[in-house]
Amino acid sequence: MKIVIAGAGIGGLTAALSLHSVGLRDIQVLEAVPEIRPLGAGVNLLPNAVRELDALGLAEGLEELGADVTGLGYFNHLGQRIWREPRGRASGSRWPQLAVHRGALQTALAHSVRDRLGSTAITTDARVTGFVPLPGGGVEVGLGHRVGDRPSSRLRADVLIGADGLRSAVRQTLYPQEGAPRSHGAAVWRGVTRSAPFHGGRSMVVMGNGRWKAVVYPLAAHPGSDGLVPVNWAVSRTTPEDPEATDAGSGDGFPTAVSGWRCGDLRLDTLTAEADAVAPFPMLDRDPLPRWSFGAVTLLGDAAHAMAPMGSNATTQAVLDARSLAHSLATHDDPVIALAAYDRERRPRMNRLQLLNRANGPEVVIDLVHKRAPEGFGRIADVIPATRLAQVAQSYARAAGFDAASVNEPSPYGQPRLPHPAA
Numbered sequence: 018m019k020i021v022i023a024g025a026g027i028g029g030l031t032a033a034l035s036l037h038s039v040g041l042r043d044i045q046v047l048e049a050v051p052e053i054r055p056l057g058a059g060v061n062l063l064p065n066a067v068r069e070l071d072a073l074g075l076a077e078g079l080e081e082l083g084a085d086v087t088g089l090g091y092f093n094h095l096g097q098r099i100w101r102e103p104r105g106r107a108s109g110s111r112w113p114q115l116a117v118h119r120g121a122l123q124t125a126l127a128h129s130v131r132d133r134l135g136s137t138a139i140t141t142d143a144r145v146t147g148f149v150p151l152p153g154g155g156v157e158v159g160l161g162h163r164v165g166d167r168p169s170s171r172l173r174a175d176v177l178i179g180a181d182g183l184r185s186a187v188r189q190t191l192y193p194q195e196g197a198p199r200s201h202g203a204a205v206w207r208g209v210t211r212s213a214p215f216h217g218g219r220s221m222v223v224m225g226n227g228r229w230k231a232v233v234y235p236l237a238a239h240p241g242s243d244g245l246v247p248v249n250w251a252v253s254r255t256t257p258e259d260p261e262a263t264d265a266g267s268g269d270g271f272p273t274a275v276s277g278w279r280c281g282d283l284r285l286d287t288l289t290a291e292a293d294a295v296a297p298f299p300m301l302d303r304d305p306l307p308r309w310s311f312g313a314v315t316l317l318g319d320a321a322h323a324m325a326p327m328g329s330n331a332t333t334q335a336v337l338d339a340r341s342l343a344h345s346l347a348t349h350d351d352p353v354i355a356l357a358a359y360d361r362e363r364r365p366r367m368n369r370l371q372l373l374n375r376a377n378g379p380e381v382v383i384d385l386v387h388k389r390a391p392e393g394f395g396r397i398a399d400v401i402p403a404t405r406l407a408q409v410a411q412s413y414a415r416a417a418g419f420d421a422a423s424v425n426e427p428s429p430y431g432q433p434r435l436p437h438p439a440a
């Protein structure tokens with residue numbers, strides 16, 4: 018069975034490794050860019066994703082790439098604490114929560130793919146432009162190339178997995194009327210700054226005032242010889258008065274609006290001022306879909322369920338999709354039935370999570386507190402009961418599958434393997 022994966026992001030690469038781990042061998046990853054470069058800033062692998070990467074024999078190496086996050090705190094813009102919860106192993110989970118640089122994670126996964134599947138398993142400069150279902154089953158995949166004068170080309174596959182991100186060409190072929198990703202009228206500035214460790218060195222901080230929000234976490238567990246660690250930060254601004262705006266490039270209000278924001282030993286203005294490169298992005302997502310799998314074609318990761326960046330989930334869910342899909346292909350003889358089973362297992366849950374994130378996910382507590390106490394508070398219990406805060410956190414963890422009880426269950430995507438390694 019020939020499987021083509023569009024996109025060598027975290028989702029596509031984990032899919033390749035997962036398919037290989039169940040015994041599938043004819044796998045080709047097609048990546049649009051001519052060269053995989055370590056782009057982006059920080060991403061989080063929640064413990065449910067680390068469990069699955071551990072099952073692929075990758076977790077140990079990844080732990081060395083980033084920081085294991087042991088706590089998450091929500092604060093108002095004055096640095097007053099709203100809520101704190103243990104994370105990763107500190108929450109009772111058998112696996113850690115890892116904060117890593119996206120580029121480092123992608124590079125490590127690409128290395129593992131080439132190591133296990135062969136040096137030609139990833140083809141770069143191969144943009145999937147669409148596909149046509151073939152009458153006898155399978156698909157013909159269209160490819161465009163950027164380098165040199167290579168003409169567009171075609172490739173036949175038994176299965177096509179669209180792991181080609183927010184602006185997926187596979188998704189566009191399945192849903193030609195859908196159009197551009199949905200804007201939330203929010204802009205996000207992201208950066209990585211070498212800085213002194215804060216809050217004990219393993220904490221994630223989310224602080225905000227209902228209009229501006231900052232998410233900050235370390236990308237290394239131990240300081241370098243300079244005493245500093247790379248710290249990932251993202252500052253976002255909502256523009257509720259103009260929900261269609263995508264004015265991320267204007268820079269309007271940033272960084273002035275967050276200057277003076279402090280939270281214990283964390284100083285946001287120092288972080289934003291000293292970042293290597295600060296890039297603004299519009300905050301985009303996609304609507305939940307009624308179906309991901311159509312015959313021999315399916316979607317995975319952001320291509321299937323791009324969600325607003327709340328709860329640090331996107332990378333985790335792409336990993337889970339990959340493992341689910343491989344397990345499904347290993348347990349059904351007919352790939353069309355396998356893809357439909359994967360859709361049934363993953364899509365309803367992701368549909369719910371997309372909507373939860375659109376409503377600000379667990380970070381909604383910051384907005385609630387700001388509405389009730391815009392000038393700050395004496396005791397958080399006078400603003401919002403602890404039981405309500407706990408309920409928001411726990412119900413989100415369950416929805417995203419990273420609550421310790423769920424994580425400590427055996428992986429639902431463990432054995433079986435296909436009987437013939439050369440399948």
Ligand SMILES: Cc1cc2nc3c(=O)[nH]c(=O)nc-3n(C[C@H](O)[C@H](O)[C@H](O)COP(=O)(O)OP(=O)(O)OC[C@H]3O[C@@H](n4cnc5c(N)ncnc54)[C@H](O)[C@@H]3O)c2cc1C
Pocket residue numbers: 023024025026027028029047048049050056057058059060061119143144145146180181182183184185186187207317318319320326331332335
């Ligand atoms: C350059 C980049 C930087 C990012 N930085 C961050 C960040 O700092 N923080 C964060 O939280 N999230 C970031 N993300 C998003 C994050 O990686 C994803 O939300 C998450 O990891 C799920 O990954 P994915 O594999 O589904 O999609 P993606 O990570 O978007 O990967 C999709 C891959 O498909 C390739 N591709 C796109 N179109 C085609 C096509 N037609 N044919 C073939 N290949 C195609 C892309 O080049 C990319 O390699 C970034 C994504 C990208 C692409």
